[in-house]
Amino acid sequence: MTQAGTRTTGGKGAEIEARLGLGQRRARRGGWFWGLALVVVVAGGFALWRTLSAGDGAAAYRTGLVQRADLVVTVTATGTVEPTNLVEISSELSGTLRAVNVDYNDAVTAGQVLATLDTTKLEAEMAVAAANVSAAEAQLVRARATLDEARDNYDRVTALDARGVSSQQSLMAQRAAFGRAVADVTVAEANLDLARAQHGLVQADLDKACICSPINGVVLDRAVDAGQIVASALSAPVLFTIAEDLTRMDVQVAVDEADIGAISEGDAVVFTVDAYDDRSFPASIRTIRFAPETVEGVVSYTAVLSVQNDDLSLRPGMTATADIIVAELSDVLAVPNGALRYAPPQQSEAEQSGGGLLGMIMPHRPEDQARASGKSVWVLRAGKPVEVPVVPGASDGSLTEILKGDLREGERVILGEGG
Structure with a gap:
């Protein structure tokens, strides 16, 4: 009796499920779950790719202008004001x-x-x-x-x-x-x-x-x-110190050995002293001494500048900062110095080799494939950075002359990233 009741019950349950379609619903419910999960993953990956792509395209750069300018190339040196005699x-x-x-x-x-x-x-x-x-x-x-x-x-x-x-x-x-x-x-x-x-x-x-x-x-x-x-038994004591003519003064400046080859006697000089922040004094190089001076391993040479001091504003011992004019360039193509120092951020080896999931689904950016060198600048062309090899020339401290390179006046060169 019991066995017969059990079979009857099992048969009725199967019959009821068959009528209601519960087995098919359970199968469809499992397939729908996995499909939804795949859609979420794909959508998330696409959103991430769009975000990165949008961020790359909208990257903010600090730029400078390629321009034609007049450059005054100088060598800076410091020293002291001294009487001529x-x-x-x-x-x-x-x-x-x-x-x-x-x-x-x-x-x-x-x-x-x-x-x-x-x-x-x-x-x-x-x-x-x-x-x-x-x-x-x-x-x-x-x-x-x-x-x-x-x-x-x-x-x-x-x-x-x-x-x-x-x-x-x-x-x-x-x-x-x-x-x-x-x-x-x-x-x-x-x-x-x-x-x-x-x-x-x-x-x-x-x-x-x-x-x-x-x-x-x-x-x-x-x-x-x-x-x-x-008492002058051992050495003659100094009693008085006399300057011959304070209307004509010398400025003795120490020129670094790296710059000594760029200057010569007769070069024009402009120098300042701390006592007069808003005033510049003209001078010229009278002589360049051959004797070297070494201070803490740094070798320099003394250049003697001649300056007129008719109003006696300059006094012996004043500290002078001199700009020796070694070249004056007119109407040359130039870029800001920061353009020659800019280089894109370095990438990891996985990014460079294109490995990983993002490497398979995202395209490489051209600017990521180039590397800046000391003789390259990066130019924004059609909104994208392009590396341009150049041959730099003289610099005045803020602009550098470009002797060779595919640059045009008015183009924007990249100085850095971020606003």
């Missing part, structure tokens, strides 16, 4: 300064007394030397008188001897006396020369006690005061 005045003598006659910024003339030493001792030595000269002169006069007397006696004895009146012994004595008189005159003359030389030495020291200006100029520094003791 700077003299440091010292004292060869030791002693106490009796007086100091000048101060800072005083104008002086050649030969003007700047300071004097106490000359009491030198004056005493001068008096002794003068007395020695007088004594030597007197000795010479006496020696010459003795010589005259000896000459007369010798001549008289010689005449007597010729007549046979004088003896041979008397003749020899007068001859010896005459010779001694000649020698005494020579000694007296030498003593006089020695006394005069000693007098000259003392006079020279006395002259040096007067510290005088050797040139016309302006006192930049005074390192002594009256009453100060000057």
Whole structure:
């Protein structure tokens, strides 16, 4: 009974499902689910591709203009303003300064007394030397008188001897006396020369006690005061520093070894100093020194610039920043310097090889396949970046001349990405 009931029930259930179509609905429900999932995946991939494509096409670039311009090519160097002739005045003598006659910024003339030493001792030595000269002169006069007397006696004895009146012994004595008189005159003359030389030495020291200006100029520094003791035993101390002519100044700038080949004597220069932010001073290169200067491994060469300073606005020691004009170019094709530095972002190896799902379903962008070099710029043409090889020339710091390359005036070159 039980088995018969079970079969009856199973048969009725199958019959009911068959009537209602429940089995077919269950099969259709599974197929619809997987189809919907596939549509979602495809739609998502398409949306992602459209998003990336739209983002690429609408990428924002910072651009500059290809233009014709006049370029002034310069080399920048820094240095200091210096007088054309700077003299440091010292004292060869030791002693106490009796007086100091000048101060800072005083104008002086050649030969003007700047300071004097106490000359009491030198004056005493001068008096002794003068007395020695007088004594030597007197000795010479006496020696010459003795010589005259000896000459007369010798001549008289010689005449007597010729007549046979004088003896041979008397003749020899007068001859010896005459010779001694000649020698005494020579000694007296030498003593006089020695006394005069000693007098000259003392006079020279006395002259040096007067510290005088050797040139016309302006006192930049005074390192002594009256009453100060000057000791020059080991080294001559610097007492005054004088600039010859502040209306003509030099600017000594250090030019890097990488730029030294671009400049030459006579080049025009424009420089500024911190004291006058809104003023430029014209100058020219007077000389370029061959001697190198190495500071922390950096080699530079000194270029001396000549500048007129009629209004005395420039002062010694000021720091100067100079732009040396090495070339002036007119109406040349140029691009902003940033265009030569721009390069598209680097891609991963998967993107470059086109691997992966996106690589199979998305096209490659031309700008992603090119790589910028130091001799290329990227130009926007028809809204897309195109790499253009170029040969750059001189630069003025903001624009660079283009010697060769497929560029046209008015085109936009890429300087960077983003607004």
